[in-house]
Amino acid sequence: MRLLVFSLLLFLPELALGFESLDLSEYNDLSSNTIIDFYDNEIPDIDFELERRRFQEPIPKTGAEMMARFNRNFLNFLSKGERKDWNNLMQIMSPDAYIETCMASAYGLSMDQFYKWMTYLSKFYLEVGLTSTVITDSSDGDITTELVYRSDVRGDIKRSDKWTMSATFDKEKGHFVVNTLKMMSDCSTIPKTPPLEPAIPVETFISSLKNKLVSDIFLDGGLHYKSAYESMYNYLNPSPFINICDVGKMSANQFVEYWNKRYGKVQKYMNHTFEVTHTENKTYYVDFSVTYQGEPGTFYKDRYKFQIQKWLNFFVDYFENFMDWTIIQVQQYCTENKTKMSKSDESLQKMALSSRRWDQVFRTDLQWNTQKAFKEMFDQKTFNGYACGGKFDTWTKFEDWLSNLAKFYGKSVPMQTSVYAATQDKLGFWVLNQMTAWSDNSTSKHRVYFEGYYKDNNWQLNHLGFACNE
Numbered sequence: 001m002r003l004l005v006f007s008l009l010l011f012l013p014e015l016a017l018g019f020e021s022l023d024l025s026e027y028n029d030l031s032s033n034t035i036i037d038f039y040d041n042e043i044p045d046i047d048f049e050l051e052r053r054r055f056q057e058p059i060p061k062t063g064a065e066m067m068a069r070f071n072r073n074f075l076n077f078l079s080k081g082e083r084k085d086w087n088n089l090m091q092i093m094s095p096d097a098y099i100e101t102c103m104a105s106a107y108g109l110s111m112d113q114f115y116k117w118m119t120y121l122s123k124f125y126l127e128v129g130l131t132s133t134v135i136t137d138s139s140d141g142d143i144t145t146e147l148v149y150r151s152d153v154r155g156d157i158k159r160s161d162k163w164t165m166s167a168t169f170d171k172e173k174g175h176f177v178v179n180t181l182k183m184m185s186d187c188s189t190i191p192k193t194p195p196l197e198p199a200i201p202v203e204t205f206i207s208s209l210k211n212k213l214v215s216d217i218f219l220d221g222g223l224h225y226k227s228a229y230e231s232m233y234n235y236l237n238p239s240p241f242i243n244i245c246d247v248g249k250m251s252a253n254q255f256v257e258y259w260n261k262r263y264g265k266v267q268k269y270m271n272h273t274f275e276v277t278h279t280e281n282k283t284y285y286v287d288f289s290v291t292y293q294g295e296p297g298t299f300y301k302d303r304y305k306f307q308i309q310k311w312l313n314f315f316v317d318y319f320e321n322f323m324d325w326t327i328i329q330v331q332q333y334c335t336e337n338k339t340k341m342s343k344s345d346e347s348l349q350k351m352a353l354s355s356r357r358w359d360q361v362f363r364t365d366l367q368w369n370t371q372k373a374f375k376e377m378f379d380q381k382t383f384n385g386y387a388c389g390g391k392f393d394t395w396t397k398f399e400d401w402l403s404n405l406a407k408f409y410g411k412s413v414p415m416q417t418s419v420y421a422a423t424q425d426k427l428g429f430w431v432l433n434q435m436t437a438w439s440d441n442s443t444s445k446h447r448v449y450f451e452g453y454y455k456d457n458n459w460q461l462n463h464l465g466f467a468c469n470e
Contacts, residue, residue, distance in 0.1 A: 059175040060092060063143040066167050066176040067135045071147060075130060081122035082234055084227045086115065094177040102187040123324065124190060126199070127152040131160065142168050143176070154199050161185040198310060198324045202284060205325040206308070209235055209286065210274050218269045218290045229259040237311060237326045245334040255330065267373065268293040268353060284308040303333040343454060347427050350459040351417065353377070354450050355431045359412045361402065362435070371402055379462045388468035411436040415445070425454045432470065445470035
């Protein structure tokens with residue numbers, strides 16, 4: 001029997017308010033260590049290393065796989081300069097690889113020198129595109145590759161650079177590794193003195209930082225891999241001043257570990273603020289805050305202040321790197337908290353999160369396991385549901401159905417939400433979605449029905465119904 005139906009006209013005004021109705025104006029100081037201890041003890045543990053390995057690139061076991069993997073990792077790092085691409089490249093590099101570049105004293109570079117040179121080039125290049133690549137197999141199983149790419153660089157210069165790579169199949173590791181890597185083009189068009197201004201406008205840098213914080217690291221739904229936090233390295237000065245309330249000063253590496261430990265298990269974020277101020281000497285300040293839920297009914301607000309300035313990057317032998325914008329200082333203010341949210345607001349939040357999680361199941365670009373995050377919203381012991389009239393007899397059958405559905409549909413866009421049942425302890429609502437098939441981009445509309453109950457100060461879902469035809 002369906003739950004007691006309440007008037008939508010009475011309920012929908014509250015729905016429209018959503019998270020904005022949450023009053024977080026009165027906070028109390030709370031120790032950062034208290035929150036860390038709480039997460040360790042209360043939130044179900046997630047094996048982030050296992051999750052990260054599930055999405056790692058496959059190890060190259062043939063010459064063709066090695067060439068494709070090397071080209072991809074190499075060019076990705078030159079294009080973006082991100083740590084994850086460097087880590088992927090290092091996974092297939094021998095620690096004793098012989099490396100040459102066109103720079104002075106460039107023979108037999110260490111991995112640290114090679115990293116600096118590649119980072120230097122990634123700052124130098126504005127755009128990189130593959131021109132050609134050739135692979136040669138030898139009789140003893142070794143391969144050599146010639147990689148040619150075109151690049152648009154700072155100063156309205158165009159280059160065509162060529163690298164050669166040789167790799168050997170390492171029987172002990174069970175895959176190919178790079179043994180030699182040589183840059184065959186010269187350095188004649190690479191400037192040895194930096195320009196006076198960064199190539200990227202400060203507005204672009206700040207906009208990118210906002211995107212990283214709001215749309216990536218603190219994306220509502222959470223459950224990120226450590227790589228999401230590691231991407232902050234690209235914004236931080238190599239030696240930033242970082243001060244964390246109740247913890248003290250820390251390096252960039254400890255800072256990333258701190259964020260991973262503090263936010264890695266958070267599943268709900270809301271009420272982001274991002275305010276920018278600047279001074280006459282071109283120092284910019286970003287005041288960023290984020291509110292998130294810990295145990296049911298308790299919300300925390302963290303606030304950070306980032307100081308941004310122009311910075312002349314590190315030296316690479318006799319080359320000076322370019323002037324860029326960077327975060328030179330991070331200040332975290334003491335955590336603020338407010339306990340207890342109304343049951344009505346909690347139910348609105350659960351509805352909004354359920355709808356977002358459903359849509360995220362069909363997104364492959366997110367850095368976390370979307371299906372796992374969606375399933376964690378349901379009570380497996382009391383769960384029941386159906387799809388197209390057929391019931392889910394077991395939780396496993398629901399899991400299999402969800403996995404297959406995500407393979408069929410590549411996108412889901414919410415169109416309408418409506419509450420059809422609400423009491424003090426039970427809730428029922430449906431979401432109408434437009435869904436797009438992977439195979440031919442055809443679209444169809446489907447309603448997804450959710451029902452749940454209130455127990456132990458938390459709304460818990462235990463029913464899902466999927467209607468095949470709208």
